[in-house]
Amino acid sequence: VAPYRPVRSAAELRTALGELGMPAILKTADFGYDGKGQTRIDDIQQADAAWHSLGRPVGVLEAFVPFTQEISVICARGVDGDVRAYGPVANVHARHILDTTTAPANVSPAVARLAHELSRAITESLDVVGLLAVEMFVVGDKIVVNELAPRPHNSGHYTFDACVTSQFEQQLRAVCGLPLGDVELLRPAAMANLLGDLWQNGEPHWPAALALPDVKLHLYGKAEPRPGRKMGHLTALATSAEEARRVVVAARAALTDPLSLR
Amino acid sequence: VAPYRPVRSAAELRTALGELGMPAILKTADFGYDGKGQTRIDDIQQADAAWHSLGRPVGVLEAFVPFTQEISVICARGVDGDVRAYGPVANVHARHILDTTTAPANVSPAVARLAHELSRAITESLDVVGLLAVEMFVVGDKIVVNELAPRPHNSGHYTFDACVTSQFEQQLRAVCGLPLGDVELLRPAAMANLLGDLWQNGEPHWPAALALPDVKLHLYGKAEPRPGRKMGHLTALATSAEEARRVVVAARAALTDPLSLR
Numbered sequence: 001v002a003p004y005r006p007v008r009s010a011a012e013l014r015t016a017l018g019e020l021g022m023p024a025i026l027k028t029a030d031f032g033y034d035g036k037g038q039t040r041i042d043d044i045q046q047a048d049a050a051w052h053s054l055g056r057p058v059g060v061l062e063a064f065v066p067f068t069q070e071i072s073v074i075c076a077r078g079v080d081g082d083v084r085a086y087g088p089v090a091n092v093h094a095r096h097i098l099d100t101t102t103a104p105a106n107v108s109p110a111v112a113r114l115a116h117e118l119s120r121a122i123t124e125s126l127d128v129v130g131l132l133a134v135e136m137f138v139v140g141d142k143i144v145v146n147e148l149a150p151r152p153h154n155s156g157h158y159t160f161d162a163c164v165t166s167q168f169e170q171q172l173r174a175v176c177g178l179p180l181g182d183v184e185l186l187r188p189a190a191m192a193n194l195l196g197d198l199w200q201n202g203e204p205h206w207p208a209a210l211a212l213p214d215v216k217l218h219l220y221g222k223a224e225p226r227p228g229r230k231m232g233h234l235t236a237l238a239t240s241a242e243e244a245r246r247v248v249v250a251a252r253a254a255l256t257d258p259l260s261l262r
Numbered sequence: 263v264a265p266y267r268p269v270r271s272a273a274e275l276r277t278a279l280g281e282l283g284m285p286a287i288l289k290t291a292d293f294g295y296d297g298k299g300q301t302r303i304d305d306i307q308q309a310d311a312a313w314h315s316l317g318r319p320v321g322v323l324e325a326f327v328p329f330t331q332e333i334s335v336i337c338a339r340g341v342d343g344d345v346r347a348y349g350p351v352a353n354v355h356a357r358h359i360l361d362t363t364t365a366p367a368n369v370s371p372a373v374a375r376l377a378h379e380l381s382r383a384i385t386e387s388l389d390v391v392g393l394l395a396v397e398m399f400v401v402g403d404k405i406v407v408n409e410l411a412p413r414p415h416n417s418g419h420y421t422f423d424a425c426v427t428s429q430f431e432q433q434l435r436a437v438c439g440l441p442l443g444d445v446e447l448l449r450p451a452a453m454a455n456l457l458g459d460l461w462q463n464g465e466p467h468w469p470a471a472l473a474l475p476d477v478k479l480h481l482y483g484k485a486e487p488r489p490g491r492k493m494g495h496l497t498a499l500a501t502s503a504e505e506a507r508r509v510v511v512a513a514r515a516a517l518t519d520p521l522s523l524r
Contacts, residue, residue: 161426164476164499178468182475182499186448206440213444214426237426237444 001145002137003063010051016061017044023064026050034228035096040064065144067137071105072155073119074133076170079177083123086167086183088115090241091135091155097228101155101191102245103162107138114143122148130174131156131167154193154230161216161235162189187237190244192252194232199225201256208258209234209251263407264399265325272313278323279306285326288312296490297358302326327406329399333367334417335381336395338432341439345385348429348445350377352503353397353417359490363417363453364507365424369400376405384410392436393418393429416455416492423478423497424451449499452506454514456494461487463518470520471496471513 005016006029017024022044028037039050041061051059071088090105091098105112119134122145126132133153137144156167165173165181173180198204209215219232234251238244254261267278269288279286284306290299301312303323313321333350352367353360367374381396384407388394395415399406418429427435427443435442460466471477481494498510516523 164423165478169478173472179473180475181472181478186499210435210443211441213442216427216431216443237448 002065005061007051007059007061008057010048013051013059013061014044014047017041017047020061020063025062025064026054027060027062028054028056029058029060030056034098035093038096065137065139065146067139067144069105069107069138070135070146071107071111071115071138071143072101072133072135072153073115074131074153074156074159074167075119075123075128076131076167076174076180076183077123077128078174078180079129081124082180083120084170084180084183085116085119086156086159086163086185088112088136089155089158095228097195097230098154098193100193100245100249101158102241103158103185103189103191104241106241108141111138111141111143118143118145126150131171154233155191157218157233158189158191158235159183160218162186162237188239188241188244189235189237190241190248192234192248193230194219194234194252194255195227196225196229196231197227198252198255199231200227204255205258206255208254208261211254211261212236212247212251214238215247215251264327267323269313269321269323270319272310275313275321275323276306276309279303279309282323282325287324287326288316289322289324290316290318291320291322292318296360297355300358327399327401327408329401329406331367331369331400332397332408333369333373333377333400334363334395334397334415335377336393336415336418336421336429337381337385337390338393338429338436338442338445339385339390340436340442341391343386344442345382346432346442346445347378347381348418348421348425348447350374350398351417351420357490359457359492360416360455362455362507362511363420364503365420365447365451365453366503368503370403373400373403373405380405380407388412393433416495417453419480419495420451420453420497421445422480424448424499450501450503450506451497451499452503452510454496454510455492456481456496456514456517457489458487458491458493459489460514460517461493462489466517467520468517470516470523473516473523474498474509474513476500477509477513 007013026039070091073087075085088105089103123132133149135147152167160166214237216235236244236248269275285304288301332353335349337347350367351365385394395411397409414429422428476499478497498506500506
């Protein structure tokens, strides 16, 4: 993981900033997700305000990681200890929320192998039965683990359309004591989240995106499309991961600008 | 279609048998499915009994077709007239009920093209919006249309696991006026139906079949596993259609004989 210090006061935070350097990220020690409970500190003058905005008795200061890419691996582990891993896939965040996932990630075989080994080791050492999503930063030829999520994960939604066994089926197989299914990627794929913001000017124009025949629409049935709320996602299959990402991003743009695909 | 005669009495049936020859199949003109309402007549002596067993005022006598293979194509047609076709796939029946489907069917390019052209022409001439399953007999290099089903069809269940767009999604896209999705087969596949008979000695042994990692289980949630009742199906993906069929049949056998895969 990145260098870090637990902090329990504004004074401890200032000491930690001195030790880790800046920029650094102050994070809540519990219930953080989608960047909630995180503050970036670039200058020691921001320390007190950051501490008070945390509003909790304990936080974690993390050194800023100058990553070149964010990737994730989702490990499934059965009752019998069998482990199968999806990915690594490449994740791009916008406003701290996952924006797109591209499968497979464009990383070297060595980085892919390291990501698998790390994820598997973590899954086994935590004795997980079910899924464990491992988010990682790629820093050159090294990997820094960023976040663990013991459940089906947004960066694995593409598996529903693109893999022999989806992460959702895999989770059920694992916790039901059934054999795990094949995690093979049938075709390069990319996923784009649909946030409530897309509803700003009314219902998105679904036919425009679905006019691309290898684009799949998933809506979660949430009633109120609030800004920043994950309402669904699109997946595109293509002959390359880059092409899949290009298509899925174009399909999403067409939802609010139907003529953009013409 | 095969040579046929409508028949409204035992006398008409005898006349028709003389014209079409034997063996021939007497079929109900309505509500027939899974071989229900069908009687094979091999000898003129069976005519009266066959007529009375029909128990309806009108039937259809069909000449027996000495087919080498049964195939089907499922056409999807949108509100805008766009047509996309799955298949042809090869179907094997047991006791008049679909037993296995293998995708793609092992037919010549010419037969595959003919099957597509015929199915498309039928779909367009009936002005179908939605799905039309077209079952056909292959007789040498000719095709005889056997049955039409204007809906998602048992021989298209494999599309859920093996195609970019499943027949179920395609039906929704069509009737909702959305663009049709890609029908491409991502990988050769085979489907085996699970009839209630498999429950004869208690719940089938699901883990045995799922130990084959490219086998997918679908259960329809029906409460009572009566003999002959379709309770679910298995799909297998593989590198060839023949291999997929071998795997799915082995997986089904393992449900009642778990040691058969060892």
